Amino acid sequence: MESVLKVTWKRLPLSTNFAIAQAVKDSDVDVVSAYPITPQTTVVERISEFIANGELKAEMIHVESEHSAMSAAIGASAVGARTFTATAAQGLELMHELLHIASGLRLPIVMSVAARALSAPLSIWGDYSDVMNVRDTSWIIIIASTAQEAYDSVIQAYRIAEDPRVFLPVLVAYDGYAMSHTYEPVYVSEKSDAFKDYIPKNPRWYTLNPEKPITMGAMASPEWFYEFKYQQVVAMKNALDVVKEADDEYGKRYERKYGIIEEEGVEGSDITFVTYGGLYGTLKESIEELRKKGEQIGLARIRLFRPFPSEMLADIAEKAKALVVLDRAITFGVNISGPVAREIISSLYARGIERNVYSFIVGIGQRTVTEKDIIAIYEKVKEMLASHERQKESIYWGVRE
């Protein structure tokens, strides 16, 4: 039996950005390389304070761009350091080339993203356009919905990324502004070494070491390349179990766990809402009103966007008459343009499940989504269901004519 370190918690009022910084400290990260961008900046500021005060022993690389932030993170991880970076929006886009390389080289980097809209026009406000663009990069993507969950997820992320069945980088996302700058009570460890058994320092991935010289990042011709990509396919598949195990183990040790999908009342529901991030909080509150009126409504929050929990969603869909998916990003030029809605539709197709899936686009560039909106969306879906209307195109909720 593994000895389980007893953790004493302290309750602090923290924004999600500060909770992330706290988790970086408590994960005993070795190298942080990051560049400022709203609304992520206070993550890096707080980490800098930890380092300046000797609370975190790490090297901070004040890079001159996000492209270099990810490049330096790749270099650091490639010599076996536990590495962290944080960004948002334009910064994440500037990194994009390196996202594929970090995963292709199988480096367990962890990055937090305060999800934000993408220019142009310029918007520093929240939505998930940046995060959704990471979809095809072979990064594991966790989306937190509270500051506490963000803290716990970063610590879990190292366990997932550094698992030999995975060896892939992990992105922990949360709402820019709505979460990044809102204070919530967060339980953080009293001591920084509390997690050292949960995430022991033991780099097992390939590293650059003069005692055992290897070559990383070689050129692969058509007769080799495909196999390396397939290795990533397999690692992504494995990651589904590893994420679950990491969360279960975290729950066992520290009495907090989240699962892969947070769900509530999905059994025998007429309509189940599916969303992600901080919007889930609004959704929960709004639904209370409807439930009081006797409506059978289920709620599901996707905590893992990559690998996508297709089977679990199919299970949830099977229990409902219809699904309503609230997406905070647009994939342009296609009829169903909610990124998560599309994943769900293909998950259902693969399982041969016939269900109406209603895709709504909301909260773009942080357009407010109120209780009234949720109730109105519900009413609209009920109407469509009653008239057996199949959705042909996502509904761009609240857009002005």
Added chain:
Amino acid sequence: MTQEKLLGWKELPLGGAILEPGNSERRYTGDWRTFKPVILQDKCTRCLRCWIVCPEPAIYIIDEPYTTKSGRQFKFSVEVNYDYCKGCGMCVEECEPKAIDWIEEEK
């Protein structure tokens, strides 16, 4: 081109890492040559200029004593490894005593 077995995804090192340092030694580039350098051991002064410039490297120092026809004694010799020599001629150009012959390869 490759002589290596085309391994499957399970057997291949993750992410395309190459674990065997310097294994390009198994790739023989000697067949690139159209001309070949031949070191004339009796004329060679062991100045090592050719050894310095060869970009492959395909010129090796052999630690064996050698006495030239004129009676000069050397502790080592310099030789071309034709497995790798691409026949660029840089060594020939660098050899001041003109101790390297340049001979067309038979095809």
Added chain:
Amino acid sequence: MMAKPYFRTVYDVPREEYLAPGHGLCAGCTAGTIVKLLLKVAGPNTIVVNATGCVEVSTTPFPYTSWKVPWIHVAFENTAAVASGIESALKALKAKGMIDPAKRINIIALAGDGGTYDIGFQALSGMLERGHKVMYVLYDNEAYMNTGIQRSGGTPEYAWTTTTPVGKILKGKVQQKKPIAEIVAAHRIPYVATANPGYFADMMNKFKKGLEVEGPSFVHVLQPCTTGWKFDPRYGIVLARLATETALWINWQQEEGQFSVTVSVPRRKHVKHYFELQGRFSHLTEEDIEKIQKEVDLEVDRINKLVGRTVIGPLVE
């Protein structure tokens, strides 16, 4: 007075090879010579970060590698940033006792002119400003060779490339070569040098110095390219030397702010000798060549004034 150089003759050069044969560089590619000698100086306790380019693709076609030291390629424009990450990580791991703090590991960033003058410049400048202890070696073949000879900020004026063709109106590159080593020197890092493989001991001493200083160092090496410059592969080293003999390329260093020319040229050759051997300059008229010669004369004056004595002599042949 300068300390006695470490490498003076061929017999000072270590026998051990850390670049294996079997790589795919063109026959007569002087990048092979440079990298081979670089690794002899650095030895086994070295990590190399290589930018995308000829050296990178030619030395690591999976499943083969010519590198006997740990080596990584990440992308084209970020070599200095990757090297920064490695350096910082080794520092952190040493501080935490995860690797032996007494162990000295050389970190070398190796990139071409495209990867340095152009797309990699921002990352390079950032690395220099932050002061990472990395030696950055620029092998300058004066064009994007790996993609098929396109112009870069390092391509000299008049040179033909596939994107600066010789046409009816435009004849080769219009702009001048960017003075990259001077720009790097303006970052006031401990050590900056220019070198060329025609003067192997000078070049190797510069590598050695660059690895020794506490902080970033930059060695800019001229790398004649048989394919892109269009010359007989046997002339790679001859051309490297001619570049210096004509003063088109001056081997200098700046150590803790102290500028010196390390290879003096008592009797200078006319630039035509350098151009003559290369197809990329075959369209030059006599007037063009004389114009370039005048530019070089002025540059020689400037350098001699800077040094305070005649290190580059008069034109004699």
